[in-house]
Amino acid sequence: MSSNITFCDLKGNCILSRKYRNDPLVTKESVDIIPKLLLENRTNKSSNKNEGVHYLIIKYNDILAMSLCSSLDDNKMDVFEQFQFLRESCEVLDTYLHTLTSKSLRENFIIAYELLDEMTDFGIPQITDIKMLKNYITQTNRKILKPVEKRKDNLRPPEQITGAINWRSTGIKYKKNEAFLDVLEKVNMTIDNKGHVQYSEILGQINIKSRLSGMPDVKVGLDDKGLITDDMDFEEPSSSPYLENTTGMVLEDLKFHQCVKLSNYENNKTITFIPPDGEFTLLQYKLNCTSKMLKPLILCDTQYDLHEGSRLQIIVRLRSNYKKQSIANNVLVYVPVTNEYDTPTFKHNHGKVKIVTDDNDPSKSFMVWKLKNLAGGKDYGLVAELQLPSTTAQSKKKNEYLSKLPTRIEFQIPYYTTSGIQVKYLKVNEPQLGYKTYPWVRYITESGDNYVVKK
Template identity: 75%
Template sequence: MSSNITFCDLKGKCILSRKYRTDPLITKESIDIIPFILFGNKITKSFDNSFVSDEDIVPGTITNPIITHEGIHYLVLQYNDVLAISLLSSLNDEKVDIFEQFQFLREVCDVFDTYLHVLNAKHLRENFIIAYELLDEMCDFGLAQLSDIKMLKNYITQTNRKFLKSVEKRKDNLRPPEQLTGTVNWRNTGIKYRKNEAFLDVLEKVNMSIDSKGQVQTSEILGQINIRSRLSGMPDVKVGLDDKGLITGNKIFIKRQIENNEESHDSIDSMDYNDTSNSSENESGMILEDLKFHQCVKLSNYENNKTITFIPPDGDFTLLQYRLNCSSKSLKPLILCETQYHLHDGSRLQIIVRLKSNYKKQSIANNVIIHVPITNEYDTPSFKHNHGKVKILADEADSSKNYLVWKLKNLSGGKDYGLVAELQLPSTNALQKKKNEYYSKLPTRVEFQIPYYTTSGIQVKYLKVNEPQLGYKTYPWVRYITESGDNYVIKK
């Protein structure tokens, strides 16, 4: 358990500090010497014997999140320009979980960020009263108690007058909140809607690394089920999924994907992607690595009969998160892209891009964007293409890198499009030419979004809502979306 939680700026100067329990090792001096602990600055003593940092403190880089000094352990978490630090005198106590301490610090920072609109050193100094009240509610005697922002807003009604919209005060604001005395602490009582609806989104992000021959090297699926609840009363909701292999944690087989791709299409000439529809080896399947439920899910029901039952929070929340580690034979590329570079006479660069959609014809990918790396030394570019729009943009993270960006509003399944771009280069010698060709080794990055499609094959069979007291009729809505992750690339 934590004895003290302190917030400092990037120089290590204390903004606010909350002491939760008496610890003889942790004193005011333990807080004052934080700049020395973090950055090794020289420390001098003032006339009242308190430690004071030099005025010319230079912020450093926090390379070690756990620092020990004179028997005190400093757990440091950086959030924007604020350092959240938890002070403990022992890490061997059975009640101390290091990961839990860092998770709680992160949740405190997220709550502060919501209340202050943006958590930074300036806003924290201006609103330290709100911060202290939140710390008192979120932690008791060094133990984490509460971090749900919806529940905190019910009885921490002070607002940041500059940045946070006013929180509507409840009539029973002076009484203890009902969530503290009940078992459901994520939902208020007395919620009413004219039309009771539940919107469920199954969102899957595909990360994939593809070689120049169209073979999948690595792939994974990051999925989540999001729900927007607009239901009255205290409803009991049950969600049924058609793939029990996913929920039990066993290997799942992408039979639905195989069915979707029974209509085979010709691939790009130089590529030979894996055809999953004609091989029994595909039953290597996908292995579930992570499965995380929202706190509202009744885990006892899930463990007994593998059903997902819960009383939903009001509004938007994520019911389930999962990650599937896919073998190279179980998942084939949704979109293939071949890029060729041809340098003519040392002064003209020709780039040929061939794009192929590799999913069923009924599906349509929206907002397809191809990022092709090119040299940053060029002139008079020209483009020839039969679909979409093309332009050259600089990388936001590295201005020295340029990309040929090909945008297509939609891309139907089984389609094949081409792009030819020509760039004039300055006359160069052999050494400079080699330097300009480094971009041809960088991967091509693809972005896309396919509605009404899931890569893993997971499907919602039913969504049942039961509110015994009100007995209303509900209108459930289910939507499926597959999109590219941050790492969908084709290597050369």
């Protein structure tokens, strides 16, 4: 339960603030001192002027979204729920304002206040579904000047108030009825210099794009090897070449869209629902894996050699660790390099190489090796040479520092899931219209935000 929701720029200057509860600790001064608190945090100083007030903050573009509360021990206060609400609120504002920035928020603060009042009641999150909010808040960004569509039912209460199905309108029609289902899994992994996995997790979600007429009943059956259904008594081995033993996976979180009939899932493990129109996330899950659970999908060995104190040689060996029929697309290898270099030269037999500066930290530079595709079982090499400005001990120290930084890898492998989860069937039934449907299922595995190889 939040006492105050505030949006600031990166300096802490308040753009808009909405107070929800008469909390004696969360006052106007709690918002006014935000710039000072941010400055003190950057300079490692402390202040007691915000004593008793907790600031839950996320960054979105050039906006700081904050939830202010006086206690985190209250049973009604869920910290993670507040962070999730702040993230979803920013995404809603980003949709309405066509890009959420400090400038667009200042120019359209009236719409923002209306949205906050609909999304929150007495500091408790209520509605963040964009399709439901569009039935209440019909204004748009005044800079875009898109007129509100005039409909006969604009003067009537939205169906979300009177209907049993508050996420789907009646009268939806398509010439061709299609349902697109994407199983997307992001893999985070930390690999040591010997190719052993130290940490791994899978963040998965099932996304659906619905272009179906009427009020269809949809059923999705999953062959999840007991990872989600908690049915661990199976004899069939996993279909994933990345898995060694499915009992090493632990389901940590499972979240369904509100349209799913949870009673059906609990009884027969079938996901049954009437879908919202358009795109939505049906299911989210998180699997934590033991160190022996997952094999590295892509391995990278990086060596730094300092020759004669003025020439830095970097040798990179990249190897794919999956079956030949699978191909990784858009592979990016980020190798840390010094930003004090001259006349770089590269020798490689695949892809393109360039050196870029980190946008968030100009003092950091990376050699980026880009490969359009990387087939399974392939092994590629890269040799780079950089001329350094001096032969001092400081150069050697920088070289030792670089050799300890991890190499980050980005990739995408279509037509596969790392966990082995498969869609057994996708059935659509519309009893009144009785039309034919065209279901499509796609699988994608890609790197998460933290797929790194240590030196």
